[in-house]
Amino acid sequence: MKNFIAIILFIAPHFIYAQMDSLTMKNGDLIVGEIKKLDKGIVEMKTEYSDVNFKIDWHGIQNMICNTKFAVTLSNGDRYFGSIHSSDKNEFSITTKDSADVSIDPKNIVYLKPVKDSFINKLSASIDVGYNYTKANSLSQLNTNIYLAYNSKKWIVSLKINSIRSVQNNVDPIVRDEGELTAGYFLPKDFYSTASISYLTNTEQSINLRAITSVGLGKFIVHTNKAYWGISSGISYLSESFNATTDENGMTTTKPSNLSTEWYLGTEINLFDIGDLSFNGTAKGYRELSSNERWRIDAGANLKYSLPHDFYIKTGYKMNYDTQPVEVGKELDYQYTLGFGWEL
Structure with missing residues (x-):
């Protein structure tokens, strides 16, 4: 024994x-x-x-x-x-x-x-929060970013949520909320299909709600353990409603809601073999199919510095451009953010 x-x-x-x-x-x-x-x-x-x-x-x-x-x-x-x-x-x-x-x-x-x-090990998630205050004009800004993704053998589902609140003396508060739910299915030879639903509310551009449903096909141009770069193209369905605006004569009007179909071309790049730094950049251009007069661009970039125990510091940039905004002179809107976060 x-x-x-x-x-x-x-x-x-x-x-x-x-x-x-x-x-x-x-x-x-x-x-x-x-x-x-x-x-x-x-x-x-x-x-x-x-x-x-x-x-x-x-x-x-x-x-x-x-x-x-x-x-x-x-x-x-x-x-x-x-x-x-x-x-x-x-x-x-x-x-x-x-x-x-x-x-x-x-x-x-x-x-x-x-x-x-296990299910939990197939998840990836991150959350970061930033706060800025400027004494000269009593400007305070709070920004929050949430990311959640589930990876399977052949597909990925991700959710992104971003919120910005800006308050300043003698100025109406600025509220900007956006989110996107995306599903991707990996195909042979680095092709992939994609479908997404996104929303945007932006008081700066008088957008009450912009909802976009998109489907498309993409391909990785660069796909290594140092960088990803892919392009995609497809069709999107746009639904918009707007906030009331006041013109120079003091007249208050509300632009009618808009429903339209668009063609889009997008790109995304990820760089991560740069020490503790990683970079992500996205851009997507939309062209209205019923008319060649309107086109839009949504773009963003994030630079992240990894800290011990899965914490990080991240600075970000968001931009929205529209050739036919609700108010003339507000074609372009952009924000810079700085936050501290943790990732799973």
Whole structure:
């Protein structure tokens, strides 16, 4: 009996070790644990000897042996499901579910996610809040940003909410709220389909509510573990209602509601291999189909600096341009924000 217990105690650590993933770094360090994901050039790994997951630069890995089954995305848009192992720093192998080995260059791996993962681990979220006050004109501004996303093997659903409140002496308060619910389905060769519903209220441009429903097709032009850049195009349905405005003669009028169909062209870029900094920029132009007289542009950019324990500092820019605004002279509206936040 004692011999049996001794054998179990001897085998158990090796069995546990065999069920885990191991990474050999270029400096010779060995890290053993469970890979939670690879995204934006960073491997997140859970270990038994730390309460906080390790975050490792993908380019610093020499070899890896993984028992975890992954959903793997390559820079050319190909997707595989299986385990990864390597014997050479310039070549990794994916053993798929039908036991076939696929050789790949590790530089071409842009995303890893365990196939059998919990619901919470498929979520990503962030929230940040900023407050600015200027004594000279008693201007105070509060801005809030919320982001929530769910990643599956073939699709992603994300929700973005942004709110800005500005109060100043002798000036009407400025309220700007916007949000977007987006669903994307990944297609072969780095193509993807997308559908979204968004809203905007903006007292500065007298927009009571602007609702946009869009469907389109996109493609990643650059898709690496250092950067993403994609373009998309499609059709959108626009519904608008407006606030009352007062002209120079003191007459108050309300512009009639508008329903129209538009063609759009959009682009998004993400840069994340710049140390603790990451950058995201988006732009989308709309052209009314029933008339060539009106077009609009929505654009934004965020620069984020990562802090310990998943906190961050972020500065942002938002811009809306309309060739046919409710009030002449208010074609352009933009905001700068600075906030402190936390991400999941």
